[in-house]
Amino acid sequence: MGDSRVPAGRLVFWTPTAAASAWADDPRAPALVHEHHVRAAAARGPRHVDPAWVGVSFGVGRVSRHQVGSAFSSWVRGHEHLRSRLVPARERCVRRTLPASAVTLRREDIGDFADGASVRRQIEAFFDRGAGPLGWPQVVFATVEGAGGVTVFAGADHGIVDGYTLAMIPGQIRGLLAGRAENIPGLTFLDFGAEERSLVDRLPMGPEHTDHWRTLLCETHDKTPAFPLPLGASEVPLTQRSAYRWLLDGPATTRFAAASRAGGGTTAAGLLACLALGAAKVAGERHLSVVSLANTRPDQWRAAPGWFVGLHPVRIPTAPGAAFTDTLAFAAAELRRRRPGPGNSLPHISQVLRREIHPRFVVSYLDVRRVVGTPPQQEDMMLRSRIHSPAEVYVWLTRSDRGVHVSTRFPDTAVARANVERFVLAAAHAAVGVADGHRAEAVPTPV
Numbered sequence: 439m440g441d442s443r444v445p446a447g448r449l450v451f452w453t454p455t456a457a458a459s460a461w462a463d464d465p466r467a468p469a470l471v472h473e474h475h476v477r478a479a480a481a482r483g484p485r486h487v488d489p490a491w492v493g494v495s496f497g498v499g500r501v502s503r504h505q506v507g508s509a510f511s512s513w514v515r516g517h518e519h520l521r522s523r524l525v526p527a528r529e530r531c532v533r534r535t536l537p538a539s540a541v542t543l544r545r546e547d548i549g550d551f552a553d554g555a556s557v558r559r560q561i562e563a564f565f566d567r568g569a570g571p572l573g574w575p576q577v578v579f580a581t582v583e584g585a586g587g588v589t590v591f592a593g594a595d596h597g598i599v600d601g602y603t604l605a606m607i608p609g610q611i612r613g614l615l616a617g618r619a620e621n622i623p624g625l626t627f628l629d630f631g632a633e634e635r636s637l638v639d640r641l642p643m644g645p646e647h648t649d650h651w652r653t654l655l656c657e658t659h660d661k662t663p664a665f666p667l668p669l670g671a672s673e674v675p676l677t678q679r680s681a682y683r684w685l686l687d688g689p690a691t692t693r694f695a696a697a698s699r700a701g702g703g704t705t706a707a708g709l710l711a712c713l714a715l716g717a718a719k720v721a722g723e724r725h726l727s728v729v730s731l732a733n734t735r736p737d738q739w740r741a742a743p744g745w746f747v748g749l750h751p752v753r754i755p756t757a758p759g760a761a762f763t764d765t766l767a768f769a770a771a772e773l774r775r776r777r778p779g780p781g782n783s784l785p786h787i788s789q790v791l792r793r794e795i796h797p798r799f800v801v802s803y804l805d806v807r808r809v810v811g812t813p814p815q816q817e818d819m820m821l822r823s824r825i826h827s828p829a830e831v832y833v834w835l836t837r838s839d840r841g842v843h844v845s846t847r848f849p850d851t852a853v854a855r856a857n858v859e860r861f862v863l864a865a866a867h868a869a870v871g872v873a874d875g876h877r878a879e880a881v882p883t884p885v
Contacts, residue, residue: 443819444495444554444561447584451546451564452507454514454575456521460540464533468524469631470638471745473531474785475597479571480526489823491569492601493593496608496818498615500587503545509614510579511543513607517743519598519627523574533628557582565593565823593821596745598627601804601834602733603743604820609812627744630736634780650775651791654727654751663727664829665799666717667861670853671828678825679850681858685709685866687841690873694842697876701763703770706803708872709835709842709865710773711765713801714756716865720857726754730773731802734782741810748782749797750775762872798829805837816840822847831858842869 468476479490498506514520515538524531551557561580568578577594592607654663686694691705698708714726734748754768780786788795806814816838825847831854834845844862848854 444558445582445584445586445589446552446554446557447582447589448550449548449557449560450503450581450583451548451568452510452579452581453544453546453568454510454520454577455542455544456536456540456574460536461534462536464522464535464628466533466628467632467635468531468533469627469634469745469783470785471747471783472597472627472631473524474783475745476524476531476571477526488826489566489569490571490596491565491593491823492596492599492604493565493569493591493821494604494607494814494818495589495591495821496611496815497586498588498590498612501615503581505615506581506588506590507543507545509611511541512614513611514543514575514577515539515541517626519744520575520577520594522628523576524597526572535628561591561593562823565591569593569595571595571597591821593823598745599743600733600745600747601802601820601836602735602746602809605804605806605809605814606743606811608814608818609809613812625738626742627739627746630739630742630744630746634783637780638786648790650751650753651787654753655791655793657727660793662729662795662797663799665831665848665858665861666721666723666726667857668853669829669831669849669857670851671849673828675826676828676849676851678827678830678847679855680822680845680847681855681862682843682845683862683866684840685835685842685844685862686869686873688839690870691837691841693876694869694873697762697872698766700876701766701770703766704773705805705837705842706835707770707773708762708766709803709869710752710754710769710801711756711762712865712868712872713833713861714754714765714769715760715762715868716861716863718756718758718760719864719868720860722758724755724757726752726756728752728799728801729797730776731800732776732782733804734780736780748776749784749787749795750782752801762868798831800830800832801835802833803835803837807838814838820845833862 521536523534569576576598580591582589695705698705717723717726730750730752732748735746752772756765828849831848836843846858848858
């Protein structure tokens, strides 16, 4: 959970439970990425303790425990993939699913805490042991009853949720607390698994779909691109550190988006261009090479929680002192090449390329204003578990009405802390320059 804000107060844990006899076999095939995730966890063995959860925290005001428990129960019961699990087997993981009526909620009153740091440690440990890929439940909750009301913390195994899902959770829980019936999608992530396998089997996989991956891998000796500056890490896995900052405020983001459109790109392309300009400035790079994450939900699954994430190779030529408009054109062209829908998951790409893909330098962009339902509020914050890696650097760019927020994780070394900060500041400087240069345009300020 890094240095995320956690209030002091009374801490309560909430865990979905069900009788063992309530589970039933489910014939639906798992999504490729979920099965890969579960199999990888099973291969590491039960003694492997590296957690793999993500989460979100958000305030819900002054509500009773009864109201909170009822909202949590309704939410879990309403999404069948939260009531399902994969059991590793020799040929394929076996799915087992619970009926909604079988789910109950266990409440544990942990106690009062005078400081947020102690609460953070308690919640993190609870998520570590309660939201794993192999057991059930795979989503758990904590609440802190503080001076400003109740703050909710939801933690889930990454195999069942992605960033888009996390952005939907606060609005759905707040809606249930307000007495609004949740609009449950007809198709769920469990239905997607079988559909994905059928679609993937029919996908054309000619050179036009693989050459860019192969070029990117050949440039880095069959490895995925690395962060362009030293990280001060050895081959020994290191605990990763997280850092957060605002890249642009709301009005600046509106001007930046307008400048990106005027240059023939999108906000996402403009931000990638600024990352490329930042890399050129601090590392002298002639191009930015990254693996990009993207939401790949087909339209019929747009409202369905799950893990719909595709990987795409991105290579943007640039140079120290290059113009934003020129770099933007390259970034926009890279994003236009991305194929939406199934076929871009990690296990499928590894199968097509006949080699295991292990992303090292990754960039993700999410516009939370576009999520189905009520968008997150300003104080809502996404969370993630500790990761151990000597080489991974992840950059998450999130756009909201408040602006563009950047979150990073990287090896916890003095060298990595300094160099990731240099890179982010250089990209921020480029983005601010673009926004400031567009001040003359008549751009409305977002509400």
